[in-house]
Amino acid sequence: MAHIRKRGKTYSYAIDIGHDPLTGKRKQISKGGFIKKKDAEAAARKIELLLDENRFIVLSKEIFSEYIVNWFENHYKNRIKQTSATNSQYIIEKHILAENPFATKEIAKVTTADIDLFYSLKLKENYSTSYIRKMHQLLNQAFGQAVKWKKIAVNPVADADPPSVKYEEMSIWSLDAIHEFLQHCKGERHYLTFLLAIYTGMRRGEILGLQWRDIDFDKKMIHVSRSLAHVSKSGYLLTTLKTKNSRRQIPIPEFVLHELRMHKQRQEEWKGLVGELYEDNDLVICTNTGTLQDPRNVVRVMKRLVKSTKVPNIRFHDIRHTHASILISEGVDIVKISRRLGHANPKITLEFYAHLLPNADNDIADIFHKAIQTNTK
Template sequence: MAHIRKRGKTYSYAIDVGKDPLTGKRKQINKGGFIRKKDAEAAARKIELLLDENRYIVQSKEVFSEYIQYWFENYYQTRIKQASAINLKYIIEKQLICENPFANKEIAKITTMDIDHFYNLKLKEGYGTSYIRKLHQLLRQALSQAVKWKKIAINPVEDAAPPSVKYEEMSIWSFDAIQTFLHNCKGERHYLTFLLAIYTGMRRGEILGLQWSDIDFDKKVIHVIRSLSYVPKSGNVFTTLKTKNAKRQVPIPEFVLNELRIQKKRIEKWKELVGPMFEDQDLVICTNTGTSQDPRNVLRVMKRIVSNTKIPKIRFHDIRHTHASILISEGVDIVKISKRLGHANPKITLEFYAHLLPNEDNDIADIFHDAIQNKDKENEKGLE
């Protein structure tokens, strides 16, 4: 029920709308400046009607930085994996609070233009399109919840236009480059890391997260079930894999198994030398004290070897592409390749590697022509 009051020469109304479910504070809708009492009453009735139909939105005065922190800490992080939450917390603090032009703007006043300007700013700062689209997804989810919590009427992110993803050109090594690289890193600590990447197509984090219990020496299979990643302010974090297909079995040749056996003996020697200080985490790729290897160190070693050998410069992830391209060139079925790489489905594999598949379409025109000709001949016989 609205309360009508006269203040000076004008009238105002106040409508109680309960308590804020998040803060517990009492909420009211107030408006004044009406010359006549009946005008204030009429305006209040319109608001009450909207409230009855659950269509009235009390625009929040909460600033974006406060809201995004509350949304993440009290709602979103409880619904995602711990490792993902650690990584997203860092992204929110850096990108959406510290380096965001509308961080201190009321969420009800944020416009689609603000969002688009933010994306353009990140492009100028050199961030990749796929990363910006992740920020877009995060913003959309956060402000969609603000709509559901009736803090804002519409989500300004819905009409925003994040940049289209531009995939970096795929680079792969030749057989000669692979042999040269492996030969020159033979004595390196990360020799086995690179060998596994080349021979299995596993991701860097999957290799660094590999434990001895994941390797079946009898069946010659690696069970890929976790990953290791570096998260700023949190260090190295083990995570479960994102999709059910990513959790997979990867057959390996005897040559790789022998290198794994050598690594196992090497780690046993480290245990003897270090003694009680050795932190046994059952890791295949570890430091000489048993702890996890920093993923960034792998890239430093790779960069140094590539520079010294003068072979084509590629990213670590391109070793995975190299593995896939060799399998394709040898005629391995794309579905089998997809399972080996841990893709969600073969469609993803085709999108990545369709240009590497042999062109078997050259005879399609002749096949179609022959089919038409044969049909015409059948029709001619029927008329005889």
């Protein structure tokens, strides 16, 4: 309800509109300078009508840098995974606050042109298109929430033009290179690590987060349910997976099951030798004392083996691409490949591997003609 007050020779109104969702402070709108009381009352009624219809917006004078810190700390951070929160916080501090020309503007005065300029600056600084897309997603969520909280009328990011993601050209191993590499690294501590990567297409963190309870030897299945990830100020931790599609079951052949059994047997023998010094975390891939394996050590071992084997020098993640390319070359359905890799949807798989799909367009005309002829007889 509006409060009408006379100040000197004029009237003013004040209307409570609740509390700020982030700060909890009381919010009020007011206006004065009305010669007659009835004019102040009429103006106040218009505002109250808009409030009743949820159409009234008081544009916030809050500085963008203050808003996004409050939004992240009090709203966004606790709704996402710890690893995602750490990565998002770094992007906000490094780019959206420290190196952002609109950081000191009032949030309601930030325009789409400001957002596009920000993306252009990041491109000139040679940041990857996928990394700039992550900045775009954060900004879109932050401004989108400001609209919901009625701090601004429209989301300036909605009409912005972030750069399209450019995927790096992937390197993959041939079947001969795979065979040569695996033969060469037999007997190495990380032989099973590389074998699992090649035969399952699992991500490095997923392999290093694998526990024995995740392996169903009877059904010949690996259950992917966690990953090893680096968390700021905490180091490497086992974390849950980002999406429901990342949590998946991967069928494996008897050959891999045999290698897993052999590895478990060696691990049990080692436990007996180490005794109380062994920290049993049920990990398939771990250090000599049972603790989490630093992913950087895996990379160092792979570089050494690649150099001595003289197979093409690829990244660990390219083993995943190699796995997918072999399945595609063997004619496996893209939807099945997507599920095996744990992609959010088959569209992502197609974007990565469309160039590897066999071109069967030449058969389409004959297939269509045959279908028509068959159904018209």
